[in-house]
Amino acid sequence: MKSIAIAPSMLCADFRRLGEEVEQLAAAGADWLHFDIMDGWFVDNLSFGPLLIEALHQETELLCEAHLMVGNPAQHILAFAEAGADAIVIHRETVDGPAALLAQIRGLGRQAGLAFNPATPLEGLEVVIEYADLILIMTVEVGAAGQDFMPATLPRIEQVRQMIDQQGLDTLIAVDGGINETTARQVVAAGADVLVCGSYLFGHPDGYAAALAALRSAVNG
Ligand code: DX5
C-alpha cells in the first residue's frame, strides 16, 4: 500500500471559522494544510497572505504549505518562512531560474516546491529538480477551486516520476486541482505522492473523515 498525503486546500474552508476547520481536518486525518496564496496579478483572484498561515500554524501540528500564485515570489519568501510555512511552493512561470530561489527556501529551513501550470513545459526540470523537495503539477488551470481535472496532465506526472526515479531522488510529487475519488486513483497510478484537494473534500456530504477515507481507499483499491 503506497502512503500518500492528502492536503486540504484551505481556499475551500469556511472562512468564518477557520480555527475549527483546522481542528476538524486534523481530527479527520488530513496530512498537510495547503494554502493558496493569490495576488490578483499572476492569477485574477486575491486570497490571503502570511498572517493567516501564522495564525493557523500556531493551532496545528499539521504541515502548512504555501502555494505561491504570485508574480514576484522572491518578494514574499521570507515573510512566509517567518509566518511558519513548512513548505513554500513557487511557480515555474514566475521565475527565470528557479534554483536560486529554491535554495533560498531550503536555506530558511523550509521545504522548497516548484509548481507547473498545465501548459508549462517541463523542459529543463531535470537540471533543477535536485533543488526541490516537491514538484507540484497543476491538474487544472491555476487560479480557482472547483474546476474539472485535466486528464492530459497525467503523462506529465509520469514524466516527473521517471525523472525522480532516474536521478535517485526522494522529491515528492504533489497534484493540485479537480481531485476526487476517480482522479485520485489516476494521479497516484501516474506517480503522485501528495493530493491537494478542495471542493471534493469540503463538499463531501458525509464529512471530512469520510472524504479522506474514500480518497485513501480509492488510491489503494
Ligand atoms: C487552484 C488551487 C487549488 C484549488 C483546489 O489554483 O491551487 O489548490 O483550490 O481546489 P479543487 O480541489 O476544488 O480543484
Ligand code: ZN
Ligand atoms: Zn493550490
